Amino acid sequence: MKITVVGAGYVGLVTAACLAELGHQVTNVDHDDDRIRALQAGGMPIFEPGLDVVVARNHAAGRLSFSAWLPSAMRDTQVVFIAVGTPPVEDGAADLQHVLKVARQIAGQLRDFTVVVNKSTVPVGTAARVEAEMRAVITSQGRERQAFAVVSNPEFLKEGSAIEDFMRPDRIVIGVPQTPEGGRAREIMSRLYAPFNRHHDRTIWMDVASAELTKYAANAMLATRISFMNEMANLADQLGADIDAVRRGIGADSRIGHGFLYAGTGYGGSCFPKDTRALIQTAARLGLAMQVVAATERVNMAQKSALVRHVVDLFGNALEGLRFAVWGLAFKPNTDDMRDAPSRVAIAELLKRGAQVVAYDPVAMRAAHAPLAGDLDQATDSLNRLHFADDPYDALNDADALLVVTEWKCFQNPDFDALVRRMRQPIIIDGRNIYDPAQLYDNGIVYRGIGRRNRLTRTDRPIAHTARSAAGTVPHAPLSAGIAASA
Ligand SMILES: NC(=O)c1ccc[n+]([C@@H]2O[C@H](COP(=O)([O-])OP(=O)(O)OC[C@H]3O[C@@H](n4cnc5c(N)ncnc54)[C@H](O)[C@@H]3O)[C@@H](O)[C@H]2O)c1
CATH class of the missing domain: 3.40.50.720 (NAD(P)-binding Rossmann-like Domain)
Structure with a gap:
């Protein structure tokens, strides 16, 4: 399959390299010329264990190429992934300007039926916004009959084990619209991810809004476990208890499990802090208070x-x-x-x-x-x-x-x-x-x-x-x- 991945960061570059590894023909696009030049010359813009080897192998085999020019990368593409950054704006909400800009650029290049995949972490409703922006561009070009579908396929990889996570995912969440175009998109996405589903089907199909929310719910849950343990650790200190013993004691309960129960000096990175804040903002705009997630965030700041x-x-x-x-x-x-x-x-x-x-x-x-x-x-x-x-x-x-x-x-x-x-x-x-x-x-x-x-x-x-x-x-x-x- 011919695929374009827009964004050559932690998610985009891993996605592009891993899909090329599966035999697809992939072009990875980024607007950062330096990044693209470095990749074309065999350099690595980020540190991710094993990524350099997968990139080099597929680049050498001609399955993976890099470009700063979206229009040429889009030629004959069946699936376009949007994997650009969604950093927080002042109030914590996700900044969608990069996603929407890429969506408009993609729209200008569509010729055949194309699946546009939101892989960036984006608030509920973003796929609909992407579709509306694309439709506006297409209409302005007088190509009203141009068909496409926007699907949500949030990414769950972890930095540090991104290749392994992408190649052996716990699950693949895909939200497709309940339209004829959505049906075509589902068929194409099934073929794309078929190699991951040989042993058992890991794909969880759902509507688009649920897929978008699943990503935020997952990160909020994981962040909450960490803050919960940190709060418990601070109490343990005062009580003369050892949080490590407590961790083992509660982790052995199968309803709780051992993962993500380590106390420490707080969570960071590009996902948990920004995604918890964005979730709080999404709810606030609807007049709802995400009280558990807000407390998670406060505990983390203090920790x-x-x-x-x-x-x-x-x-x-x-x-x-x-x-x-x-x-x-x-x-x-x-x-x-x-x-x-x-x-x-x-x-x-x-x-x-x-x-x-x-x-x-x-x-x-x-x-x-x-x-x-x-x-x-x-x-x-x-x-x-x-x-x-x-x-x-x-x-x-x-x-x-x-x-x-x-x-x-x-x-x-x-x-x-x-x-x-x-x-x-x-x-x-x-x-x-x-x-x-x-x-x-x-x-x-x-x-x-x-x-x-x-x-x-x-x-x-x-x-x-x-x-x-x-x-x-x-x-x-x-x-x-x-x-x-x-x-
Ligand atoms: N990093 C993670 O562990 C992780 C995991 C899951 C999901 N996500 C989500 O995936 C998305 C990307 O995250 P990341 O960590 O890969 O970000 P990143 O900052 O590492 O990479 C984003 C890339 O997009 C490029 N870009 C931005 N605007 C562009 C445009 N208009 N055209 C072309 N390229 C453009 C940037 O130059 C950059 O190289 C975010 O929404 C993030 O929340 C990240």
């Missing part, structure tokens, strides 16, 4: 400061002369995505209190520069105190505490002796509960986790509130220098 609350508890509010190592910048492991990453809140709050910060992330450091500088309003004073290390242990030199923000595998089993030797004070604030508090205590490390009986943690070593000499050299250029160099 992003959990690590800094521990810092303030240990060191006080003024952090001048203190140095903090930060392990992990990406919003979760196996991605370089910095959108709404909890690390951004922790770093900005430490810098605003006068601290030095030395950060390390295995893949997201380059992607982190611009968002971190933006969070700090490009303030040179703060940026001068933010450094990046080439190695996780280098980040620890003369640190007064280590904050673990992202649970990358490479942080799971550090050499605690080396860590203690390098740090000025052996204190770990574990935002993902990846360490065993007892083991750390045996290593002479002061441990703070999320909901792990922190009030009862024995602290033999005094916290050096006075270690403010800012001694020790930081071997890496501060972020402000990096920005100046790359400007």
Whole structure:
């Protein structure tokens, strides 16, 4: 089948590469010329494990091509995916300008019957808006008889395991209009996704509005589980209970299950924060309050400061002369995505209190520069105190505490002796509960986790509130220098 995928980001590029892998002829379109040039030259604009290999294989085989020019990509296409960004506008609602613009561009190119697939996460009613915008363009061109169908096929892949998720989906949700065109679209979409349904049929057919809402409901449910556990963790701290034991205790209930029950320093990324806000806005426009989802969002905002609350508890509010190592910048492991990453809140709050910060992330450091500088309003004073290390242990030199923000595998089993030797004070604030508090205590490390009986943690070593000499050299250029160099 000849397919066009518009948007070459985390979703569009994965969709294009995976459909090419299934033997389809795919053109991936993006309006970002640099991105397209990089892809044409064999580069990767994003980090996603395994994606480079699938892209290279299909590009070399001639099944996957890249273009910044939609009209040529649309020639003979049977199915067009819209996979462009839907970032939040000021009030949290999804910004549909990119989706609608692409819809109008597609309409201008339609010749034969074409299925237009909304893969971007969009509020209920968007498929109808896309269809109306397309119909207006087609009518203005005097081609009223041009047939097409707009279907909703929300994407459920997870960054970090996107290829696996796309190739082995739990389910494929497709909303089709109850019209003759919708019937034709269903037949084409069935053929397109047939390879995924050989073992058993994973496709769940429904009406368009239900498909659009399913995506938001799924993300809101997952976000709610996380906020619920974070709220429970904060209570556990005060009660002297361990949230990890509670997690195992409730996860064993088959009605609850083990997934998505980890307490931590809040959810981030490009989906949960924006999709929960958009859902709240959608309801508000109808005069409804999404009270559970709104609470989920509020708990998450507060939880992003959990690590800094521990810092303030240990060191006080003024952090001048203190140095903090930060392990992990990406919003979760196996991605370089910095959108709404909890690390951004922790770093900005430490810098605003006068601290030095030395950060390390295995893949997201380059992607982190611009968002971190933006969070700090490009303030040179703060940026001068933010450094990046080439190695996780280098980040620890003369640190007064280590904050673990992202649970990358490479942080799971550090050499605690080396860590203690390098740090000025052996204190770990574990935002993902990846360490065993007892083991750390045996290593002479002061441990703070999320909901792990922190009030009862024995602290033999005094916290050096006075270690403010800012001694020790930081071997890496501060972020402000990096920005100046790359400007
Ligand atoms: N990232 C995820 O994990 C994920 C998962 C499921 C669903 N989604 C949804 O999928 C959509 C895309 O998300 P993403 O993470 O891939 O975004 P992204 O920002 O990584 O990629 C979007 C791409 O669209 C391109 N684009 C924007 N406007 C365009 C236009 N007019 N013409 C051509 N290209 C255009 C951008 O240049 C960019 O490359 C969003 O609605 C998101 O909510 C994302």
